[in-house]
Amino acid sequence: MENLLSGLISSKTRIKLLMRFFLNPGTHSYLRELSKEFGVSTNAVREELNQLTKTQLLKSEKKGRNVIYGANSEHTLFPELRSMVQKVMGIDQVIDGIVNRLGNLEQAYLIGDYAEGKDTGIIDLLLVGRINRYHLQDLSRKTERYIKRRIRSLVMDPEEEESLGGLLTNRPHVLIWQSEPASPPNIMTAAPPPNAAAKR
Secondary structure (H helix, E strand, C coil), rough: CCCCHHCCCCCCHHHHHHHHCCCCCCEEEEEEHHHHHHHHHHHHHHHHHHHHHHHHCEEEEEEEEEEEEECHHHHHHHCHHHHHHHCCCCCHHHHHHHHHHHHHHHEEEEEHHHHCCCCEEEEEEEEECCCCHHHHHHHHHHHHHHHHHEEEEEEEEEEEHHHHHHHCCCEEEEEEECCCCCCCCCCCCCCCCCCCHHHH
């Protein structure tokens, strides 16, 4: 999976930038922060930021003395790049291997480092629903072996919805799955018989 982007893009710094910004489009960062995080010089990061901004894959905005960068979600290649980043980071396998098989799940969030596009090796999930935790552990172990990353899950019951807002407000998060609302019953109204109005 890691070769998916590296086979297309030779610059490791550019790959890190794409992963940083395209997994969570709400993520924003500035030059020195990225340089420190990636462990490379500011010149190397600046060169890649300039290239991605020139192609309009990234947007930039000056705030005070810093220039803040973020993904351009309106770019025609945005959906494809985001999907590719999810594959590289193992998120699509998490959805297929765990989320889609749990049952009674209402929402699944990516939280922590991966919600910021940081591939640290530990994927933190917040799962809302009535979930069999033993089944969750079994699915997580199988998926971990495949994606070569550790998975940690925080489970909340639907009744704890009020706590959910406060929990997500103070941390980065990405909604990666949500159950479809049940369709309302199809109530058919009987039409009045012909000439009903005339008989009144």
